[in-house]
Each structure stands twice: as structure tokens, then as C-alpha cells.
Amino acid sequence: MNETRIYADAFETTFANPKEMLDFLAERAKAATWIRKPTRSLRLVPISQEAEHMEASSTADWEEILKDTEKNTQLALKVRGETYPVRDCAIKTILDRAGISGAGLRKLEKSNYARVVNYCLKVAKGDALIKIADGKVSAVHGGDSHDYSILDMRAVFETTMQYLDTNFKGSTYMEGSGAFDHSIVSAMWELGGNQELLDTYRTALADHGMTDKVIAPAVRLTTSDVAASGANLYPMLLCDSGNRTISLGSPIKLAHTGGADLVQFMNNLRMLCSRYQDAVADMTKLMDIEIRNPLNCLKLVMKRIGVRKKLINEVAEMFESQNGTDPCTAHDLYFAINEACFFAACEGMQGHGIISLEEQVTRALALNWKEYDVSGAIKW
Structure with a gap:
């Protein structure tokens, strides 16, 4: 694990074991400061205009922090006399506080970009809860009582590990699955000692004459304190093909709003078994849907x-090479669609991008597959 450039927007790391992850998250909490200010008092400025007037941070990497900001957002946030470089993961939250969005903003020069955002910040209501970590602003949340709730990330992971140890005997942390970037933290556990979660699924596979490719149930936890994710639990299947995973529907989510706390998160952990039962039922239904035009x-x-489209083509080519074009089931196709995450990872996508793609894939479970089972040439 390399922490020498942790201030960098592009910093990311993985963890070989849970202790390494928990220790790292404890250090990140110590390195973060939360301040609350009226939103209308905030001002976004090009860092090139402010760098020489900014008081050097106590960190030894101050000059490097400024260079990294110039390479990325090129912006700083003025907070009543103090000015802080802005990290890229903070931009969405700043725009949310300003009540502004749109692709056109990205086309503006930084001075004009800042001016437009500031017009909106001046009339914004309520307080802002600002996270400053490793020398930069990482997020600007709503700061009123009903707005953003801080959930300590280390506590969320520790609570999860304790719950799994007690209620899912034989659960094991998947080495290297723990990952951190400034947007999100995630980790996975194999629930190998709880194969009964898949009894119904395996029975259905046998009844349909299908090969059982599943090793074990698994669960992924993701959380964030910059609004990239709630404290979310994803039921998964771990497969025998290079430790590939299959997403089992929507995660159990806890948003960082309305006074969210660890008690509510524990209640979500207690829902894991029932979520697996529901997810397995949805997967089983796919086995009864015959698809006559699989590639289309x-x-x-x-x-x-x-x-x-690039990922679609890669998945379709792989499916055709392995299965041809004969009729199959929606279950076969859903397994194939999950390979999009593997191809995306091979292209360099990591962290938040992969998790977002997995959520996209699970949307397929709710579709009417027959509606897309069409013959002939397609326009797409």
C-alpha cells in the first residue's frame, strides 16, 4: 500500500486483510476535518488566482497538493477567510449545494465556471457541511439537521465484520477485495459456510439441467463520505470462473440522510438472508424464459x-464464441451480461465505476426479456 501521494485525486489502494483496511480508515478519519458554514458564504475560485495568497498547509506536501489540483479541478473553495484546494470528488456536491447542473458547465473556462456557480451559491439556503481531508475539500454536503449524516467508515466496516462473524459462520474476507479511493470504499466477504442460502437456486439449476457454476454466496459492502454511495450491501454470487461475481439485484441501501446511524445499518444487515431469498427467486425465474434470438x-x-457500446460488443462476441446463436434462457444471458464488469476492469475501470456498472447490470433482472427477443437486423 502506497500512501505517499494520498493527497492526489487519483490515489487508490487495496487491502490484503481486514486489519489493514480498518487501520487505514482510522487514519483517514484522523486526517479529516468537518466544518459547517452558511452555504451562501462559500465561493469557488480558480486556484491559479489564489495559490500565491493561500496560506501553506501544515502538510509537507503542500506544493504537490497545489500541483495536483492544477492538474485536476483547477479550483479552490473560499470559506470565510480560508481557501482550500478542491478535490474532483467534491465537484458534484458543490454543484448540488448550488442547485445547478448540466454538461454545459464543463465547457466554460474556470473563471466563468466559478462565476456561474457562485451566483447560485449566493442565493442558496441553509448550511453546508464541508469535509476537508489530506489538504483538500473532498465534499460539500447539506449541513442542516435533516441533511447529511456522517457515518464513520471504519465503524461501518467493523460492524459488518462482527455481524458476519456471528451470523454467517465461515464467512471470509476476500483478499485484495478491500479498496479505497477518495470517492468510495468497498470490500467483499465470501459466505462459504452458508451454502443453504443457495439451496433453492441449486435445486432449480438441477431441475432445468443447467450446470452449477456457483462456488458460494458473497456480499460486498460499499460506503462513502463524499456522497458517492450510501452504506450499501450487495448480495453476490461467487463463480468458479476466475472468481467472477454475479450481482443479485438491488443492494440494501442506507442513505446518509435523515439521521442515519449504525443502528439503522445494523437493521439492514439483518435483512441479508431475506434479500438472498428474494434474489434467488428472481434468478430462478430467468431459467424459465426462453430466448430464441440471444445475440439480439x-x-x-x-x-x-x-x-x-464497446462493452456490449465485447460481451456479445464472447457469448457467441462460447455458446453460438442457438436459443438459450434469460438466465444464460444474465450471466453473460455480468461479464461487462470484467471487461471494464480489464480496460482500467476501478472502484466507483465498477460498482456503478454492477448496479446497471442488475436492472436487467426487472426487464421483460421477451420484449427484446427479436429477430433480424436491429438498430442500436
């Missing part, structure tokens, strides 16, 4: 859930 159906379903 695969491409149209992936387009419908928002997967980009």
Missing part, C-alpha cells in the same frame, strides 16, 4: 440498462 436480446437488454 443480449445487445438490446444491455443497451436498455445503459451499458456502453
Whole structure:
């Protein structure tokens, strides 16, 4: 693990074991400061105009922090006499506080960009809760009592580990699955000692004459304190093909709003068993849906859930090479669609991007697959 450039917007790391992850998150909490100010008092400025007037931070990497900001957002946030470089993961929250959005903003020069945002900040209501970490502003949340609730990330992971140890005997942390970037933290556990979660699924596979490719149930936890994710639990299947995973529907989510706390998160942990039962039922239904035009159906379903065309083509080519074009089931296609995450990872996508793609893939479970089972040439 390399922490020498932790101030950098592009910093990311993985953890070989849970202790390493918990120790790292404890250090990140110590390195963070939370301040609350009226939103209308905030001002966004080009860092090139402010760098020489900014008081050097106590960190030894101050000059490098400024260089990294110039390479990325090129912006700083003025907070009543103090000015802080802005990290890229903070931009969305700043725009949310300003009540502004749109692709056109990105086309503006930084001075004009800042001016437009500041017009909106001046009339914004309420307080802002600002996270400053490793020398930069990482987030600007709503700061009123009903707005953003801080959930200590280390406590969320520790609570999860304790719950799994007690209620899912034989659960094991998947080495290297723990990952951190400034947007999100995630980790996975294999629930290998709880194969009964998949009894119904395996029975259905046998009844349909399908090969059982599943090793064990698994769960992924993701959380964030910069509004990239709630404290979310994702039921997964771990497969025998290079430790590939299959997403089992929507996660159990806890948003950082309305006084969210660890008690509510513990209640979500208690829902894991029932969520597996529901997810297995949804997967089983796919086995009864015959698809006569698999390549067309695969491409149209992936387009419908928002997967980009390059990934669609890669998944379709792989499916055709392995299975041909004979009729199959929606279950076969759903397994294939999950390979989009593998191809995206091979292209360099990591962290938040992969998790967002997995959520896209699960949307396919709610579709009417027959609607996309069309013959002939398709327009897509």
C-alpha cells in the first residue's frame, strides 16, 4: 500500500486483510476535518488566482497538493477567510449545494465556471457541511439537521465484520477485495459456510439441467463520505470462473440522510438472508424464459440498462464464441451480461465505476426479456 501521494485525486489502494483496511480508515478519519458554514458564504475560485495568497498547509506536501489540483479541478473553495484546494470528488456536491447542473458547465473556462456557480451559491439556503481531508475539500454536503449524516467508515466496516462473524459462520474476507479511493470504499466477504442460502437456486439449476457454476454466496459492502454511495450491501454470487461475481439485484441501501446511524445499518444487515431469498427467486425465474434470438436480446437488454457500446460488443462476441446463436434462457444471458464488469476492469475501470456498472447490470433482472427477443437486423 502506497500512501505517499494520498493527497492526489487519483490515489487508490487495496487491502490484503481486514486489519489493514480498518487501520487505514482510522487514519483517514484522523486526517479529516468537518466544518459547517452558511452555504451562501462559500465561493469557488480558480486556484491559479489564489495559490500565491493561500496560506501553506501544515502538510509537507503542500506544493504537490497545489500541483495536483492544477492538474485536476483547477479550483479552490473560499470559506470565510480560508481557501482550500478542491478535490474532483467534491465537484458534484458543490454543484448540488448550488442547485445547478448540466454538461454545459464543463465547457466554460474556470473563471466563468466559478462565476456561474457562485451566483447560485449566493442565493442558496441553509448550511453546508464541508469535509476537508489530506489538504483538500473532498465534499460539500447539506449541513442542516435533516441533511447529511456522517457515518464513520471504519465503524461501518467493523460492524459488518462482527455481524458476519456471528451470523454467517465461515464467512471470509476476500483478499485484495478491500479498496479505497477518495470517492468510495468497498470490500467483499465470501459466505462459504452458508451454502443453504443457495439451496433453492441449486435445486432449480438441477431441475432445468443447467450446470452449477456457483462456488458460494458473497456480499460486498460499499460506503462513502463524499456522497458517492450510501452504506450499501450487495448480495453476490461467487463463480468458479476466475472468481467472477454475479450481482443479485438491488443492494440494501442506507442513505446518509435523515439521521442515519449504525443502528439503522445494523437493521439492514439483518435483512441479508431475506434479500438472498428474494434474489434467488428472481434468478430462478430467468431459467424459465426462453430466448430464441440471444445475440439480439443480449445487445438490446444491455443497451436498455445503459451499458456502453464497446462493452456490449465485447460481451456479445464472447457469448457467441462460447455458446453460438442457438436459443438459450434469460438466465444464460444474465450471466453473460455480468461479464461487462470484467471487461471494464480489464480496460482500467476501478472502484466507483465498477460498482456503478454492477448496479446497471442488475436492472436487467426487472426487464421483460421477451420484449427484446427479436429477430433480424436491429438498430442500436
